[in-house]
Amino acid sequence: ANNAETISENSGDVDSDPCMLYIAESTINNAGIGMFAGVDFRKNQLIGRDNWGDAAFSTVDLNWHNSLPNGQRASKSRGDYHWPLVNYDWTSSGLGVRDDAADASMTVTGFGAVPNCHFSLLNVKEHHVMYDLAGLSRYDSPGSGAITPFFNRTSTARKDIAAGSELFVNYGSKWFTGRDGFDLVPVKDSYTKAGEFLDNYGLLLLGMPRDEKNSDNDWKYKLTESVLLKEDARRDFWNMIKSFPYPSRARQALPTSYKDVVKAILKGIDTVEVDNSMRSLEYLKQFGKCVDNIIPGNSTIPHAGRGAFATRFIPKGGLVAPAPLLHFADKSTINIYNGTRFKGKYVKNETDVLSKQIILNYMFGHPNSTLHLFPYSHHVAYINHHSTKFNAKVQWAADFSFYHREELFNQSVEMLENQITAGLMLEYIAVRNIHPGEEILIDYGDAWQHAWDKHVESWTPATLENDFNNLTYWTKPSEEAAKTRFKRAEMYNNIPIKTMEEQKLDPYPRNIEFECYVNLEIGIGPYFEAPKTTPFYKRDWVDSDMVDGKKISRKCNITGRFDIPEVYFDDINQEDRDHHPFFYTVELNNVRKKQGKKLIYENHVITEVPYDAILMFNTKYSSDTFLKNAFRHEMRLPNDIFPTAWMNLL
Numbered sequence: 001a002n003n004a005e006t007i008s009e010n011s012g013d014v015d016s017d018p019c020m021l022y023i024a025e026s027t028i029n030n031a032g033i034g035m036f037a038g039v040d041f042r043k044n045q046l047i048g049r050d051n052w053g054d055a056a057f058s059t060v061d062l063n064w065h066n067s068l069p070n071g072q073r074a075s076k077s078r079g080d081y082h083w084p085l086v087n088y089d090w091t092s093s094g095l096g097v098r099d100d101a102a103d104a105s106m107t108v109t110g111f112g113a114v115p116n117c118h119f120s121l122l123n124v125k126e127h128h129v130m131y132d133l134a135g136l137s138r139y140d141s142p143g144s145g146a147i148t149p150f151f152n153r154t155s156t157a158r159k160d161i162a163a164g165s166e167l168f169v170n171y172g173s174k175w176f177t178g179r180d181g182f183d184l185v186p187v188k189d190s191y192t193k194a195g196e197f198l199d200n201y202g203l204l205l206l207g208m209p210r211d212e213k214n215s216d217n218d219w220k221y222k223l224t225e226s227v228l229l230k231e232d233a234r235r236d237f238w239n240m241i242k243s244f245p246y247p248s249r250a251r252q253a254l255p256t257s258y259k260d261v262v263k264a265i266l267k268g269i270d271t272v273e274v275d276n277s278m279r280s281l282e283y284l285k286q287f288g289k290c291v292d293n294i295i296p297g298n299s300t301i302p303h304a305g306r307g308a309f310a311t312r313f314i315p316k317g318g319l320v321a322p323a324p325l326l327h328f329a330d331k332s333t334i335n336i337y338n339g340t341r342f343k344g345k346y347v348k349n350e351t352d353v354l355s356k357q358i359i360l361n362y363m364f365g366h367p368n369s370t371l372h373l374f375p376y377s378h379h380v381a382y383i384n385h386h387s388t389k390f391n392a393k394v395q396w397a398a399d400f401s402f403y404h405r406e407e408l409f410n411q412s413v414e415m416l417e418n419q420i421t422a423g424l425m426l427e428y429i430a431v432r433n434i435h436p437g438e439e440i441l442i443d444y445g446d447a448w449q450h451a452w453d454k455h456v457e458s459w460t461p462a463t464l465e466n467d468f469n470n471l472t473y474w475t476k477p478s479e480e481a482a483k484t485r486f487k488r489a490e491m492y493n494n495i496p497i498k499t500m501e502e503q504k505l506d507p508y509p510r511n512i513e514f515e516c517y518v519n520l521e522i523g524i525g526p527y528f529e530a531p532k533t534t535p536f537y538k539r540d541w542v543d544s545d546m547v548d549g550k551k552i553s554r555k556c557n558i559t560g561r562f563d564i565p566e567v568y569f570d571d572i573n574q575e576d577r578d579h580h581p582f583f584y585t586v587e588l589n590n591v592r593k594k595q596g597k598k599l600i601y602e603n604h605v606i607t608e609v610p611y612d613a614i615l616m617f618n619t620k621y622s623s624d625t626f627l628k629n630a631f632r633h634e635m636r637l638p639n640d641i642f643p644t645a646w647m648n649l650l
């Protein structure tokens with residue numbers, strides 16, 4: 001290393017290899033932590049390193065597993081039970097995956113959980129997650145089903161982002177309008193209204209006609225002094241508008257200070273907000289925490305799946321990664337219960353716990369407490385265990401008191417349950433010098449090691465006869481797929497899909513289902529009368545119709561496969577053709593449609609269907625995380641840092 005370089009105390013970065021991402025206090029008031037760019041990012045550039053993105057977790061049938069004692073299904077959004085991730089939920093379809101249970105929701109770490117949302121400043125675009133088992137097969141690995149298969153959710157810049165900018169992702173307006181306590185958060189529409197208001201108000205306050213905004217002429221000199229309010233009257237007037245006692249989202253979108261309102265009138269609200277959402281690199285270095293010291297990769301530890309690796313030299317005692325936490329007071333919320341049929345209903349059997357939600361394996365706990373802590377920042381979820389060769393440990397965060405509230409150490413678990421927002425933070429710290437490329441390992445504790453050893457000893461592989469194969473076996477995402485952004489992993493697989501005819505001789509495992517993106521609307525006129533027999537349509541493929549802005553896929557059968565005809569060579573690039581040189585014919589039978597109040601059915605044959613319009617899925621409840629013998633155990637938070645006030649199981 002260059003001796004002239006200084007290692008910044010708080011972040012581990014060096015001048016020639018600056019930290020790309022920080023967490024620090026958000027520039028939005030009372031919004032807790034935010035994420036900040038440590039370097040410039042160009043539009044469409046990956047935010048972070050050219051590597052796998054964030055890990056994600058599917059949580060299944062939570063409302064059912066937390067049914068009320070009378071058998072009534074509970075609701076997490078209504079608050080029937082306390083689920084700390086309720087404000088961190090993503091829908092599976094938004095992440096490009098299909099629900100693997102009747103009722104599933106997804107949690108995404110890093111960009112899916114840390115950045116705030118600010119509708120006039122959205123600068124980060126998030127992409128789909130990928131599904132891959134990291135080579136842990138149910139036929140030979142005791143680690144199968146013990147790790148989340150959802151990973152590599154990447155994020156790119158929506159526009160050029162300058163170093164120091166706070167990063168904002170889109171939660172969707174519904175996130176704010178559908179929740180109590182967010183009545184004042186401006187949504188997209190609020191900024192349009194606020195902008196219109198400022199156009200009119202600008203004229204009144206500054207005497208400046210709307211269309212001369214942004215002109216180079218100095219507006220001041222266009223005013224006739226006698227027409228205008230005096231400077232301090234203008235200020236008072238603005239303060240009056242801002243303190244008007246009836247809150248609204250649009251008014252909240254207006255700048256706070258008089259100085260900013262003048263700037264907003266002249267240059268637009270966005271400019272004011274962008275300026276106010278920057279922090280200096282000196283500030284970030286001093287008060288922020290670098291989240292770019294680790295990246296995910298395949299673990300060096302057998303059966304562990306993926307792991308986290310150092311991107312740069314981290315000196316002994318230096319920060320590996322910060323880990324803001326969500327606290328789960330009642331660990332029974334993550335139980336997965338068996339059920340029985342009772343009076344036509346499927347009810348949970350309170351005494352028969354089959355398994356736990358997969359997210360348990362990513363939480364910290366303590367044997368004397370029901371409290372569990374889930375670290376939700378970038379890539380810390382990927383950190384694996386070694387009882388002797390660990391090179392890092394966790395400790396409570398230092399110098400982050402605006403977020404990490406040590407007074408919570410004195411609260412009981414019951415009190416913590418009522419603290420809805422996150423407010424605790426751990427740090428992973430190097431216990432020796434760590435070199436670039438080394439896997440980061442911590443000690444999950446004796447209880448974990450013991451449970452794992454017992455699990456390995458008693459684990460038996462699934463057998464082919466009694467079991468289905470696994471989806472990833474059939475879709476084999478290539479090396480290339482892992483590196484490719486914005487495309488499903490399966491796209492780069494060139495195994496031909498078997499037709500129905502071929503499947504008769506050589507069937508797919510019974511847990512595999514096909515869906516197709518096809519358009520069934522184009523080219524069909526309305527029926528004047530519901531047809532007596534099922535109408536049949538045959539046409540060439542057109543990409544899926546959209547429902548609520550999303551492509552929809554429908555169940556389909558693959559009936560034919562043929563080489564991509566030459567006429568398409570201009571549309572499909574050589575590389576994609578080399579990977580998968582086939583087109584398909586698919587059939588959709590008894591597609592249900594509504595005609596007025598009547599239900600009608602249609603049959604469709606679609607030809608020239610490209611490979612990427614065909615999706616292969618595991619049927620619900622058949623992926624590895626549902627295996628009965630999948631390992632579940634929390635990581636242990638060390639005794640010496642676990643507050644005694646939290647020990648409610650002593």
Ligand SMILES: C[S@@+](CC[C@H](N)C(=O)[O-])C[C@H]1O[C@@H](n2cnc3c(N)ncnc32)[C@H](O)[C@@H]1O
Pocket residue numbers: 055134143146147148299301302303304305306307361362363381382383384385386452631633
């Ligand atoms: C916090 S996660 C670590 C990231 C995980 N390896 C992944 O791919 O997502 C904890 C889980 O990783 C696996 N794991 C971690 N350390 C391990 C080890 N030393 N041996 C086997 N499995 C390990 C276990 O499945 C454990 O429940």
